[in-house]
Amino acid sequence: MSKRFPLTLIVVLIAALIWSIPFWWILSLSFQPNDILQKTTSNTALGFIPFPFTFENYYLLWGQSFFDWFLNSAIIAVTMTVLATILCSLSGYAFARIDFVGKKIIYPIVLAGLMIPGELLFIPLFTQFSSLGLNNSFTGLILPRLAVPFGVFIMTQYYKGVPNEIEEAAIIDGANRFQIWYRIMVPLSIPAMITVAIVTFGFAWNDYLWPLISLSAQDMRTLQVGIALQIGARMQEYMGTSLAGVIISSVPTIILLIYFQKYLLRGFAIGSK
Amino acid sequence: MKNNKDNFFGYIFILPFLLLFVSFLLYPFGKLFYISFFEWNIMAVAMDPANAIYVGFENYYYLLAGEGVWFDISVFFTPIKIITFSILTISLYYFYTKEILKNNIGLIFFFFYAYVVYFVHGIQPTEDAYWNDDVFWKSIRNTMVMDFFSAYAITFIALIIAIGTNHTGKIYIVIRTLFWATGGVGVAALSIIMVQIFNTYGGITSNFLNFFGFKNFPFFINMNGSRFVVIFATVWWAISLPIMLFLAALQQIPEERYEAAKIDGATKSEIFWHITLPGIARMFLLVSLLQIISHWQIFGQANIMTSGGPADATRTVVLMAYDYAFRDMEMGQGAAVSVILFFIIGFFVFIQFKTFKENE
Numbered sequence: 001m002s003k004r005f006p007l008t009l010i011v012v013l014i015a016a017l018i019w020s021i022p023f024w025w026i027l028s029l030s031f032q033p034n035d036i037l038q039k040t041t042s043n044t045a046l047g048f049i050p051f052p053f054t055f056e057n058y059y060l061l062w063g064q065s066f067f068d069w070f071l072n073s074a075i076i077a078v079t080m081t082v083l084a085t086i087l088c089s090l091s092g093y094a095f096a097r098i099d100f101v102g103k104k105i106i107y108p109i110v111l112a113g114l115m116i117p118g119e120l121l122f123i124p125l126f127t128q129f130s131s132l133g134l135n136n137s138f139t140g141l142i143l144p145r146l147a148v149p150f151g152v153f154i155m156t157q158y159y160k161g162v163p164n165e166i167e168e169a170a171i172i173d174g175a176n177r178f179q180i181w182y183r184i185m186v187p188l189s190i191p192a193m194i195t196v197a198i199v200t201f202g203f204a205w206n207d208y209l210w211p212l213i214s215l216s217a218q219d220m221r222t223l224q225v226g227i228a229l230q231i232g233a234r235m236q237e238y239m240g241t242s243l244a245g246v247i248i249s250s251v252p253t254i255i256l257l258i259y260f261q262k263y264l265l266r267g268f269a270i271g272s273k
Numbered sequence: 274m275k276n277n278k279d280n281f282f283g284y285i286f287i288l289p290f291l292l293l294f295v296s297f298l299l300y301p302f303g304k305l306f307y308i309s310f311f312e313w314n315i316m317a318v319a320m321d322p323a324n325a326i327y328v329g330f331e332n333y334y335y336l337l338a339g340e341g342v343w344f345d346i347s348v349f350f351t352p353i354k355i356i357t358f359s360i361l362t363i364s365l366y367y368f369y370t371k372e373i374l375k376n377n378i379g380l381i382f383f384f385f386y387a388y389v390v391y392f393v394h395g396i397q398p399t400e401d402a403y404w405n406d407d408v409f410w411k412s413i414r415n416t417m418v419m420d421f422f423s424a425y426a427i428t429f430i431a432l433i434i435a436i437g438t439n440h441t442g443k444i445y446i447v448i449r450t451l452f453w454a455t456g457g458v459g460v461a462a463l464s465i466i467m468v469q470i471f472n473t474y475g476g477i478t479s480n481f482l483n484f485f486g487f488k489n490f491p492f493f494i495n496m497n498g499s500r501f502v503v504i505f506a507t508v509w510w511a512i513s514l515p516i517m518l519f520l521a522a523l524q525q526i527p528e529e530r531y532e533a534a535k536i537d538g539a540t541k542s543e544i545f546w547h548i549t550l551p552g553i554a555r556m557f558l559l560v561s562l563l564q565i566i567s568h569w570q571i572f573g574q575a576n577i578m579t580s581g582g583p584a585d586a587t588r589t590v591v592l593m594a595y596d597y598a599f600r601d602m603e604m605g606q607g608a609a610v611s612v613i614l615f616f617i618i619g620f621f622v623f624i625q626f627k628t629f630k631e632n633e
Contacts, residue, residue, distance in 0.1 A: 009444065012437045016451040022470050022509065023455065025477050029469075041475040046484060091290040099276075100283025106291070113294060115622045116302050119570045119591070120611045123598050124304035125297070130319065144301075147293040177282035206459040208573045209591070213599065227461035228577045235465070243469070246462040254457030257513065258450055265517050 024048060030057055030244040037239040057244035066245050068219055069226035072138075073249075076222060077204035080142050084151055084200045085193050092155025093181050097167065107156075113149040122213055135214050141222075145204060151196040158192035159185065195263045198256055205253050223249045305615075309333070309608035316602055325605075332609035336409045341402025344395045354394075361387055373546050378628065379557030380550075383425060386565070390421045408585055408593065409610070416569060416589045419500060423507040423571075424564035428557065431512050435519035436549065449516070456513025460573035467506040468493075468578050496586035499579045503587050506574050511567070515560045522556035523549070562625045569618050590614045 029041060031050035034057070036043055044051040061067065094100070095107050125144055126135070134140035162185070170180050186193070208224045215221055221229070227249060231242045257264070309332055317324035348354070365384050368374045374381055393414060404410055438449045458466070470477045471492040479489040492498040526549065534544050550557075572591040575581060581588035581596075590610060598607030 008437065008440070012448055013444075015434075015437070016448045019509075020451045020455070021477070022466050026466050026469065041469075041477075042480040042484075046480050047477070087290045087293070091287040094283045094286035098279050098283040098286070100280045103283065106287070109299075110291075110294060113298055115619065115626070116298060117566070117570055117615070117618055118298065119572070120594075120615055120618075121298070121301040121305060123594065123604055123608045123611060124301035124308060126598070127308070127313075127315075127318070127604065128297075128301060128304065143293065144297040147290070147296075147298040149294070149298075152290060177278070177286070181286070202457075208460045209595070213595075224459050224461040224573075227459070227465060228573075231461075231465060232468070232577065235469075239469075242465065246465050249462050250458040253459065254454050257457040258454060261453075261517060264514070265521055 026243050027247060030240055030247050031055070032240050033057075034238050034240045038237065041239075054240075057240040058248070060238075060241050061245055061248065065218070065221075065226065065230070066248075069221050069223045070248070072220060073205060073223040076138055076141055077201050079138070080145055080204040081197050081201045083142070084146050084148060085197045087146060088148070088151035088155045088196050089186065089189060089193055090181065091152050093159050093185050095152065095156045096159035097162075097185075098177065110149050110152055113147075114153065118144070118148075119209060122209055125210070126213055129214065136217050136220060138220075140214050141207075141211055144210065145200075145207070148200070151200065154196055155189065155192055158189055162188055191263060191266065194260060195266060198260045198263055201256060202253050305608050305611055308604055309612050311605045312603070313605035313608070314602050315598070315604050318604070328605070332605050333613070335405045335606070336609055336613065339402065339404035339410075342396070342404065343402075345397040346395060348394055348397060354391075358391065361391070371546070373550070376551050377554045377557070379554050379561060382558060382624075383561065386421060390417055393417060408588060411585050412588045412590050412593045415500070415585070415587060416571065419504055419507070419571060419587070419589070420565060420568040422504050423511070423568045424561055426504065426508045427512050427515055427564050428561045430508065431515035431560065432519050432553075432557070434512075435516050435523055436545075438516075439520060439523050449520070453513030453516050455509055456511065458510060460510075461577060463506055463510050464574055464577035467502060467509075467574075471502050471505075493579060494583055496583060499583060499587050502578060503571070503574050506578065507568060507571065510574075511564065515564065518556055518560055519553060522553040526552035558628060559625070562621055566618055566621050566625070569614065569621075590617075 025047060028048050028050045029037060031053055032043065032047075033052060033054045036052065041047050095103065095110075121144075129135045129140045129144075132140075134143070166184060166188075167180060170184055175183070206224060207222070208228070211222045211225045212228070215225060227245060231245055235242050310327060310329060312326040312328050312332075314324065349358070361384070365374075368380065396410070434452050438445050438452070469475075473479060473489050473491045473493065476492075478492070482489060490498065492502050530548050530552070531544065534548055539547070570591055571589050572595070575587045575589045575592050576595070579587045581592050591614065594607040594610040594614070596607075597603050597610060
């Protein structure tokens, strides 16, 4: 049997390479010295081969304000992810498994909150946070992003699928609700919690509009705001270094996206049911 | 006794979330409407809250109304508009006669939205007439056009990529990853990358054009050029999730249907139109609605790359609300813009909830 010429594979492969051209090009430019990039961006093979090659751009980023932005973003994103995941898991468990008075009213209201595009609330949030004195602080950045009905919805749907017997056995053993949640439900729901965590982290890392409004102090800036406001202005002189910053800023979320893709998909499978 | 315990733990468990939910989502949502009825200068109100002046619907009136505004049919008699309209209508008719539209609500919605986008261009002031706020309607139109093209470019391209890469094998995993890794880039990084790509001097497009002996094309000076850049950036950026969703949906179409069709002697295109496409119709609608909803709120790309220019060609609605609130310091006017955008988005969200509730 003769092997068929893999036409589909080759077409798709070429398409994928063309699709990611911006990425290869930026990556290659970030390894070229700044003084050459000031003159031309198409030095070797239209700029696709980093020659002359240098690591200097990445080295220069260290110890600059870029490093502070990176740290700020990391602190904010990690805090937000941990808090949001715990909150969503707790309330998801309550909505799914505990019959408390008023659940039938509260849960639909939370679901209705799914319809409010949170991005549009920046004006009232700004007035609210300036009267609270929380603008220009990490607290001010994190708090409004913890009220995400999406995560609660995913966790609730997940906990609804857990069999009753597991919980009943624990209740007979005399465990209270908190112990059940902590000892049984959390370990069981790790996949769903990873989904919520990934979505939250990606959102926090790439959040732009709210940090732009809320932060005015330079040393408080997050990565996205810093890149938008400062790196853009420095492009002419320090193109290589700026682009190295762009690459570094994207690495964490790209790795998460690739590594945890199946959790993301599962989350949306639950969400679209 | 047990019931009391349940009540206690239930409320303890949801309390932290509920507090945040009420104070940072529901309360601001109510306050958005409240602010929009005031003349709310950010500085004056910060000094003394009594400085907010109640103006009723004046903010909305200022945005929406104009003198002598009419539906101008004459804008549709340019060759390009006529060609667009013909292509749209002929393909609609073709799909209808081939019974492709049946059971494919996603495609029906595409045509509906396309006609809406097309005819919104007709709402214009006639000669010697004006809008109170000239930029607002421009921004609605810009956002709508960019939203339509981004959302459906993403939907169709993601569908093609998903079908093309829906094979087993390690090499296909690498290829899929190349396509959707772009989703991990942040909005500011994306904008820097795209400015670099489309820069008139030293951009990759100019390098290619020069290499083949053409002149540079000034993307950021040309109105449609800069719109194209914003749309391109959005498509390149937001396509990863749709690809994943389409792949998941494609893998749920039962293999027997394809085999039965092959036995009946169906051609490849027939299989596509009558098995693959209906099989993912639900996902098609979901993806396009999600994209439409999210790109009505487009802000970062336009703000960083073009700042709404040239000549307001890429000024989006959120950018406008932002400018009103933090450049002109008029929170009330900005809030009114946000409220109007909320109602536009609400229409699509409503359709999304409605269609997916019914299917359950």
